[in-house]
Amino acid sequence: MSGCNDKGKRGAFAAIWATLEDRDDFSRIGGGPLPGIAFNGASATDVRFAESMKSSRIVITGVGLTAPNGNSLAEFRRNLLDGVAGVERMEIRYMGPQLAGVCHYDPLKYQKKKEVRVGTRAGSISIYCAREALADSGVNWDAVPKDRVGIYIGCTEHGNVETENEIYNVSKFNYDTKFWSHYHNPRTVANNPAGEASLNLGVTGPTYTIGAACAAGNLGLIHATQMLRLGEVDFAICGGVSESIHTFGIFAGFKSQNALATHEDPKKASRPFDKARNGIVISEGGCLYTLERLEDAQARGAKIYAEIAGYHVNSDASDYVLPNPTRQAECVRAAVKRAGLEPKDIHIVNTHATATPLGDIQECEAIRAVFGEGCPDTHINNTKSYIGHCMGAAGALELAGNLPSFEDLTVHPTINVDELDPQCALPGLVLNQPRKVAKVDAILNNSFGMLGINSTLIVKRFVS
Amino acid sequence: MTKDECKKVVLDIIADIAPDEDLSNVKPDVRLRDQLQLDSMDFLDIVMELRKRYGIEVPEKDYMQLATLDSSAEYLTPKFNALPTKP
Numbered sequence: 001m002s003g004c005n006d007k008g009k010r011g012a013f014a015a016i017w018a019t020l021e022d023r024d025d026f027s028r029i030g031g032g033p034l035p036g037i038a039f040n041g042a043s044a045t046d047v048r049f050a051e052s053m054k055s056s057r058i059v060i061t062g063v064g065l066t067a068p069n070g071n072s073l074a075e076f077r078r079n080l081l082d083g084v085a086g087v088e089r090m091e092i093r094y095m096g097p098q099l100a101g102v103c104h105y106d107p108l109k110y111q112k113k114k115e116v117r118v119g120t121r122a123g124s125i126s127i128y129c130a131r132e133a134l135a136d137s138g139v140n141w142d143a144v145p146k147d148r149v150g151i152y153i154g155c156t157e158h159g160n161v162e163t164e165n166e167i168y169n170v171s172k173f174n175y176d177t178k179f180w181s182h183y184h185n186p187r188t189v190a191n192n193p194a195g196e197a198s199l200n201l202g203v204t205g206p207t208y209t210i211g212a213a214c215a216a217g218n219l220g221l222i223h224a225t226q227m228l229r230l231g232e233v234d235f236a237i238c239g240g241v242s243e244s245i246h247t248f249g250i251f252a253g254f255k256s257q258n259a260l261a262t263h264e265d266p267k268k269a270s271r272p273f274d275k276a277r278n279g280i281v282i283s284e285g286g287c288l289y290t291l292e293r294l295e296d297a298q299a300r301g302a303k304i305y306a307e308i309a310g311y312h313v314n315s316d317a318s319d320y321v322l323p324n325p326t327r328q329a330e331c332v333r334a335a336v337k338r339a340g341l342e343p344k345d346i347h348i349v350n351t352h353a354t355a356t357p358l359g360d361i362q363e364c365e366a367i368r369a370v371f372g373e374g375c376p377d378t379h380i381n382n383t384k385s386y387i388g389h390c391m392g393a394a395g396a397l398e399l400a401g402n403l404p405s406f407e408d409l410t411v412h413p414t415i416n417v418d419e420l421d422p423q424c425a426l427p428g429l430v431l432n433q434p435r436k437v438a439k440v441d442a443i444l445n446n447s448f449g450m451l452g453i454n455s456t457l458i459v460k461r462f463v464s
Numbered sequence: 465m466t467k468d469e470c471k472k473v474v475l476d477i478i479a480d481i482a483p484d485e486d487l488s489n490v491k492p493d494v495r496l497r498d499q500l501q502l503d504s505m506d507f508l509d510i511v512m513e514l515r516k517r518y519g520i521e522v523p524e525k526d527y528m529q530l531a532t533l534d535s536s537a538e539y540l541t542p543k544f545n546a547l548p549t550k551p
């Protein structure tokens with residue numbers, strides 16, 4: 001490494017990368033400057049980049065969310081422990097009443113009426129969650145250089161809602177396209193949710209969405225972690241959002257696929273692992289986190305919820321909609337390995353299970369392959385049983401629901417399991433009642449999506 | 465339709481597209497964008513709402529006619545009065 005000093009900063013950067021890759025595990029690299037690196041003649045930006053490489057420990061310092069059963073982490077958590085679901089009937093265009101997870105946050109808390117009118121629901125949810133996360137983080141936002149902030153928001157889809165609305169609108173004018181809104185394009189571009197948040201917050205760093213179907217919420221956090229480690233930004237707002245209940249197409253699509261949940265009691269409709277489960281409850285929602293490098297968080301005395309321990313993302317390459325348990329298990333194993341852990345070290349597994357008959361069994365197969373034996377302290381739950389499937393927000397929201405377990409040592413259950421499907425009978429499954437546990441040091445969050453995108457994110461208790 | 469009635473029609477549209485604005489003291493001879501938070505997309509909204517609600521077309525070359533309430537009334541009142549059915 002000492003020879004790098006003579007090679008100029010390009011060589012030094014290469015040396016850093018070589019060092020990181022040698023470790024094969026970014027998360028285990030601790031704080032403190034890397035030895036033997038000097039940046040002769042480096043610009044201020046180069047120095048900042050070098051400084052940013054001092055630590056690759058990334059921590060969660062703020063949470064902002066809206067879920068069908070809560071508009072803050074405290075309310076959400078309370079309802080998860082009290083078994084309070086948030087599914088209701090909602091009128092869906094062309095289809096009549098359908099079961100949906102609807103959020104009831106106040107958009108005008110952070111937006112003007114005109115911003116709500118001009119923008120999208122996904123944009124509004126993003127702004128609400130971002131502002132709530134910033135407030136929760138305690139950061140002095142006015143003092144944060146906005147060009148060093150990144151916003152990374154996972155979305156299952158974007159643009160369906162506005163496109164359907166405009167087609168409905170012009171249908172009232174004999175399909176004359178001169179009545180098509182000039183807002184259609186800014187509303188439907190894929191970066192809309194992150195873009196609206198950047199406008200609202202004045203963030204001038206990189207802001208965009210990440211399309212990863214229902215794995216997207218995890219991907220938002222993972223990408224933010226990478227960007228912080230790369231030194232591209234110093235502060236990240238990241239997670240996932242969903243406006244999916246406002247597009248009839250998603251309801252109709254799942255119905256045509258025989259994958260849309262029905263139940264006479266909306267709050268019992270989302271029932272992963274239950275023998276009588278019959279499909280997905282579609283929901284909207286959002287959850288955005290503030291992520292920072294550890295030393296930055298510590299320098300400002302931030303509250304630290306958890307540390308990013310490891311992650312993995314892979315693809316099935318096998319089917320448009322059917323999950324692939326082999327690839328899912330590979331994803332989970334890789335994430336555990338990259339976290340420097342073994343399966344038995346994972347104390348909570350939040351499953352992706354959406355309550356489709358086949359999908360739940362396949363995920364259970366994958367989880368059984370990894371955690372089936374020798375993991376007596378691994379507890380398995382599911383959050384969709386309360387809030388339905390929040391699509392692009394699911395991964396981020398479900399992680400948030402579990403974060404307080406580091407403090408209260410309680411695992412919220414998966415509810416609505418009246419008769420456990422034997423094929424879903426995993427050891428450690430927490431059913432219907434919260435479980436007090438001896439320790440929670442690592443939480444693993446699965447989120448999988450159509451076209452076979454799998455994501456696993458592991459967070460661990462922060463230890464200084 | 466009188467010019468005062470026409471101003472009310474325009475103000476009703478502005479109330480919908482700029483719902484945060486206080487419209488109780490809009491000066492009729494001052495440019496709308498100088499006294500209200502209105503941008504070019506909002507002006508396109510005014511044009512769109514005139515089209516949707518009343519079937520009135522404002523070609524791009526005439527957009528400047530909508531600069532103030534007075535000029536809007538001057539320009540739009542004859543168009544309203546030429547409609548086959550009065551709004």
